[in-house]
Amino acid sequence: MLKKIYIVRHCEAQGQPSESQLTEKGSKQAEYLVDFFSNTKIDRIISSPFLRAIQSVEPLSEKTNIKIGIDDRLSERKLSATDLPDWYEKLKATFNNMELKFEGG
Numbered sequence: 001m002l003k004k005i006y007i008v009r010h011c012e013a014q015g016q017p018s019e020s021q022l023t024e025k026g027s028k029q030a031e032y033l034v035d036f037f038s039n040t041k042i043d044r045i046i047s048s049p050f051l052r053a054i055q056s057v058e059p060l061s062e063k064t065n066i067k068i069g070i071d072d073r074l075s076e077r078k079l080s081a082t083d084l085p086d087w088y089e090k091l092k093a094t095f096n097n098m099e100l101k102f103e104g105g
Contacts, residue, residue, distance in 0.1 A: 006040075008033065013052035018075070022055045030056045034063045042066060048074035080105045 011033075012026035022030060037060060045061050046069045047053045054068060061068045081104020084090050094100045 003043075006037075008056065010048075010050070010053040011056040018050045020050075020052050022052055026052070026056070030059050033057065034059050037064075044069060046071050046074070048072075048076070050075065078105050 010022075010026075011029035012023045013020045014023055033056070042060070042064055043066075045057050045064070045066050047057050049070050049072055053074070054070070057068055060066075079087060079091055079094070080102035082102075084102065090102060
């Protein structure tokens with residue numbers, strides 16, 4: 001049986017910390033997801049434990065009566081505890097060298 005998996009990035013949030021909530025615009029985007037998936041059969045809803053991600057799928061969960069499953073593996077990883085002006089290059093480097101870690105990462 002062929003299944004489709006939809007990956008949705010969280011809606012607009014107030015910040016990057018795990019406890020950051022959705023903005024007003026982000027809440028409207030979350031409501032739009034309900035309309036977007038209105039003609040789609042959904043079996044499961046899985047989210048990272050980050051509040052912004054959970055809030056992004058809550059309206060869909062309520063509409064479909066599907067409980068949100070939390071999967072810690074969907075959490076963002078911490079690249080470093082220090083500011084890295086060239087963070088994007090450093091991030092790419094970690095994909096080329098799986099052993100590469102930066103301070104506090």
